[in-house]
Amino acid sequence: xxLELDIALSHLLRRxxxxxxxxxxxxxxxxxxIGIASMMQGFQRxxxxxxxxxxxxxxxxxxxxxxxxxxxxxxxxxxxxxxxGLKPRDEVRGIRGGRAIxxxxxxxxxLRVAPTxxxxxxxxxxxxxxxxxxxxxxxxxxxxxxxxxxALIRGALDDLYTAGNGVIxxxxxxxxAGVTVGDTxxxxxxxxxxxxxxxxxxxxxxxVSMDNFEAYVLLKKAQILHNQPNVINRIRIRLxxxxxxxxxxxxxxxxxxxxxxSWQEASRNVLGIFVIQNGxxxxxxxxxxxxxxxxxxxVISTVVFEKARDIAILKSMGFAEADIRRxxxxxxxxxxxxxxxxxxxxxxxxxxxxxxxRFPIEGFVRGEGFFLYRTSWHYAIGAxxxxxxxxxxxxxxxxxxxxxxxxxxxxxx
Amino acid sequence: xxxxxxxEARALTRVLPGPVPVTLVENATFAVRRGEMVAVTGPSGSxxxxxxxLLGLLDAPSAGQIWxxxxxxxxxxxxxxxxxxxxxxxFVFQFHFxxxxxxxxxxxxxxxxxxxxxxxxxMRARAEAILADFGLADQMRKYPxxxxxxxxxxxxxxxxxxxxxxxxxxxxxxxNLDSQNAHxxxxxxxxxxxxxxxxxxxVTHEHDLAALADRRLQMSDGRVATT
Numbered sequence: 001x002x003l004e005l006d007i008a009l010s011h012l013l014r015r016x017x018x019x020x021x022x023x024x025x026x027x028x029x030x031x032x033x034i035g036i037a038s039m040m041q042g043f044q045r046x047x048x049x050x051x052x053x054x055x056x057x058x059x060x061x062x063x064x065x066x067x068x069x070x071x072x073x074x075x076x077x078x079x080x081x082x083x084x085g086l087k088p089r090d091e092v093r094g095i096r097g098g099r100a101i102x103x104x105x106x107x108x109x110x111l112r113v114a115p116t117x118x119x120x121x122x123x124x125x126x127x128x129x130x131x132x133x134x135x136x137x138x139x140x141x142x143x144x145x146x147x148x149x150x151a152l153i154r155g156a157l158d159d160l161y162t163a164g165n166g167v168i169x170x171x172x173x174x175x176x177a178g179v180t181v182g183d184t185x186x187x188x189x190x191x192x193x194x195x196x197x198x199x200x201x202x203x204x205x206x207x208v209s210m211d212n213f214e215a216y217v218l219l220k221k222a223q224i225l226h227n228q229p230n231v232i233n234r235i236r237i238r239l240x241x242x243x244x245x246x247x248x249x250x251x252x253x254x255x256x257x258x259x260x261x262s263w264q265e266a267s268r269n270v271l272g273i274f275v276i277q278n279g280x281x282x283x284x285x286x287x288x289x290x291x292x293x294x295x296x297x298x299v300i301s302t303v304v305f306e307k308a309r310d311i312a313i314l315k316s317m318g319f320a321e322a323d324i325r326r327x328x329x330x331x332x333x334x335x336x337x338x339x340x341x342x343x344x345x346x347x348x349x350x351x352x353x354x355x356x357x358r359f360p361i362e363g364f365v366r367g368e369g370f371f372l373y374r375t376s377w378h379y380a381i382g383a384x385x386x387x388x389x390x391x392x393x394x395x396x397x398x399x400x401x402x403x404x405x406x407x408x409x410x411x412x413x
Numbered sequence: 414x415x416x417x418x419x420x421e422a423r424a425l426t427r428v429l430p431g432p433v434p435v436t437l438v439e440n441a442t443f444a445v446r447r448g449e450m451v452a453v454t455g456p457s458g459s460x461x462x463x464x465x466x467l468l469g470l471l472d473a474p475s476a477g478q479i480w481x482x483x484x485x486x487x488x489x490x491x492x493x494x495x496x497x498x499x500x501x502x503x504f505v506f507q508f509h510f511x512x513x514x515x516x517x518x519x520x521x522x523x524x525x526x527x528x529x530x531x532x533x534x535x536m537r538a539r540a541e542a543i544l545a546d547f548g549l550a551d552q553m554r555k556y557p558x559x560x561x562x563x564x565x566x567x568x569x570x571x572x573x574x575x576x577x578x579x580x581x582x583x584x585x586x587x588x589n590l591d592s593q594n595a596h597x598x599x600x601x602x603x604x605x606x607x608x609x610x611x612x613x614x615x616v617t618h619e620h621d622l623a624a625l626a627d628r629r630l631q632m633s634d635g636r637v638a639t640t
Contacts, residue, residue: 003526010514313510316471317524318499320492407466
């Protein structure tokens with residue numbers, strides 16, 4: 001065994017209880033990091049996976065991000081121009097030249113597109129009124145841009161073709177309205193059109209906002225329902241590479257002018273919460289680790305104080321400053337490493353315990369218990385951060401020990 | 414004479430800086446050969462220990478030079494000085510300074526392990542030989558806390574000899590010992606000088622020990638007077 005390690009171990013074993021407590025601190029930090037990270041990342045990954053699975057990656061909408069500039073502003077852009085009393089014009093809704101845009105999108109590699117008509121409507125069944133977003137789709141094209149078909153728990157996508165007036169509902173919608181497959185209900189649009197439609201399918205995507213508020217019908221039926229024949233107001237796009245969604249959406253928007261949302265933008269509120277969640281997780285774990293570091297600092301400072309005579313004799317014997325420093329940094333390293341190993345066991349136990357819990361949750365997503373993401377990365381990061389912190393905590397007393405002047409100590413006796 | 418001097422002090426001065434500078438050692442010049450035991454005596458506060466710490470490179474002189482085995486060590490880095498302490502110098506203090514967590518054998522082997530010149534089996538054999546020589550053959554597996562004061566101090570001397578140093582520096586080595594143990598210690602020191610051909614500098618106020626020395630340096634107020 002290397003001499004410095006030997007001496008370091010003798011110090012730690014002498015202060016067994018204090019050492020055990022600081023090791024426990026590190027273990028708690030690492031363990032809770034693994035547990036919390038698994039829970040948070042599990043949930044986040046599940047959500048994103050669901051979102052990019054059942055929703056299109058990019059939606060082109062029949063809206064503009066900013067109103068068109070007034071002629072006066074165009075002419076005197078640099079001047080102090082302000083226009084009062086503006087009223088927005090009632091535009092004909094829908095994407096103008098939608099067919100042409102679709103055609104040019106189809107030319108592009110790495111993506112698939114589908115036209116959609118999306119608008120609000122009311123479902124009426126008996127005394128129940130449920131407000132929904134009705135998506136008019138072409139099933140043959142839709143299955144290329146979303147995995148709605150996979151989310152169907154009753155019926156099939158093609159049943160929209162075979163039934164006269166078929167509608168597929170989210171499971172939350174169906175429950176609120178109290179309908180099931182085979183029931184016929186009234187669909188009422190803001191334009192006053194009423195269609196009798198038969199429920200041919202129910203989907204459960206796991207994303208609460210979809211399951212509780214969306215319905216799917218044939219594109220043609222949606223156009224009739226909203227009295228907008230041949231109009232499409234959404235172009236849904238699926239990419240081969242989802243990471244490209246944001247940049248690609250920006251490119252489409254600057255080319256066609258219509259507001260184009262990537263899945264990141266559409267889910268911005270949730271993704272923003274994830275950032276806060278991660279912040280809370282890292283601060284919590286950071287706080288635990290800081291406490292653990294104080295423990296390590298404390299035990300090593302005590303040893304340095306207590307072992308001043310040993311340090312003096314080691315120096316007079318021929319130990320250089322770096323050798324003395326190494327002894328105490330090794331002590332921090334040992335506390336960090338041993339703590340990390342116990343932290344791994346604790347973290348594993350926490351994750352498995354959380355995995356064993358079963359309870360219904362309904363937030364952004366629906367599920368039975370926690371979504372856990374198990375990866376060796378959590379173990380590696382936890383141990384690396386804990387060990388680095390432990391070495392840092394040891395470094396200050398180690399430096400003090402290295403600088404002790406043996407003459408001061410020998411004289412003091 | 415072409416023999417290299419083991420230890421040489423040239424106009425060695427140590428002043429503690431401060432509002433009122435305190436002179437610990439002033440203009441000390443002397444030399445010690447191998448095989449020679451030199452006693453440094455003088456009243457307490459006369460600078461005996463300070464002189465020893467300077468010679469042992471534990472403290473840096475304010476002026477003057479220290480030559481060890483023919484070379485000036487003043488310009489050496491602190492690491493190089495540490496290396497020199499490890500291989501060429503041995504220290505014995507008034508207090509034994511043994512590491513309590515290590516047994517006697519491990520304490521004696523510490524400097525050898527640090528130097529790393531020998532294989533573990535050789536270190537062990539050497540440590541056992543030194544301890545046996547000091548009559549500690551049956552104490553090797555004990556811990557310092559289990560030994561008597563005299564035994565502990567002999568272990569401390571054994572440790573100082575671990576790397577076969579040319580120079581042994583002792584600071585009141587018998588200060589904590591009764592007269593019987595102190596005499597045993599005197600015998601050991603004379604053997605180190607005369608039989609093992611080492612240079613010894615012993616700071617003491619014991620007249621018996623000083624009388625055994627080949628030479629005496631009498632110190633008062635930081636100045637050295639040879640007798």
